[in-house]
Amino acid sequence: MKKLGIKQIVIGVLEIGLGIFMFTQFGNAFNIYVTIICGLIILDSGVELFIQLRNRAPGYKVRLTSSVLLISMSTLILIAPLIGLNIINIIVGVIILIVGATRVYSTYKKTKNISFFSAAAMLIGLLIIVDPQLAAGFASAFISIFLIIIGAIQIFVGLIVTRVISPNIPTGRFGNLPEEKDDTIDVEYEDLD
Numbered sequence: 001m002k003k004l005g006i007k008q009i010v011i012g013v014l015e016i017g018l019g020i021f022m023f024t025q026f027g028n029a030f031n032i033y034v035t036i037i038c039g040l041i042i043l044d045s046g047v048e049l050f051i052q053l054r055n056r057a058p059g060y061k062v063r064l065t066s067s068v069l070l071i072s073m074s075t076l077i078l079i080a081p082l083i084g085l086n087i088i089n090i091i092v093g094v095i096i097l098i099v100g101a102t103r104v105y106s107t108y109k110k111t112k113n114i115s116f117f118s119a120a121a122m123l124i125g126l127l128i129i130v131d132p133q134l135a136a137g138f139a140s141a142f143i144s145i146f147l148i149i150i151g152a153i154q155i156f157v158g159l160i161v162t163r164v165i166s167p168n169i170p171t172g173r174f175g176n177l178p179e180e181k182d183d184t185i186d187v188e189y190e191d192l193d
Contacts (some may be wrong), residue, residue: 005162012156016155035078049064073087089135094129
């Protein structure tokens with residue numbers, strides 16, 4: 001249990017550090033994440049491309065096309081990040097805007113009310129299209145704050161598990177609680193041939 005608590009504390013400290021780094025050094029953190037994600041997409045799509053070319057299962061042309069598009073888009077982002085990310089921002093923003101608008105319309109048609117979350121999705125989609133840097137900044141701040149909160153919770157749990165905070169927390173069979181009485185009948189079974 002003590003090792004588990006120490007691991008939780010270490011992970012919590014790392015998450016808080018990552019959250020603070022993302023909050024203070026947004027551009028550097030964003031470049032690192034984009035590079036890692038694009039590399040993983042290229043690797044995964046390359047493996048998928050190789051498998052599809054080798055097997056030629058039904059529907060392989062669609063998977064082949066999607067793999068080629070993913071590889072080319074990720075390569076474009078790695079070579080010219082501004083152009084690639086602007087294209088992705090426009091595509092993602094339009095998709096979010098369309099999804100939000102259809103949900104607002106369907107909710108209004110059924111209930112004569114406007115869904116707050118669908119309207120917020122429309123605004124987020126519009127924000128991504130109009131000012132992608134601002135949208136990325138909001139997303140980075142949200143993720144940073146989330147990492148800091150989760151890291152603090154993990155440190156707290158790690159301190160409880162290692163019994164640094166309160167050694168009197170009952171933990172069941174191995175702690176301060178009395179063991180439950182076992183009234184089951186113990187029978188040995190034999191295999192019949």
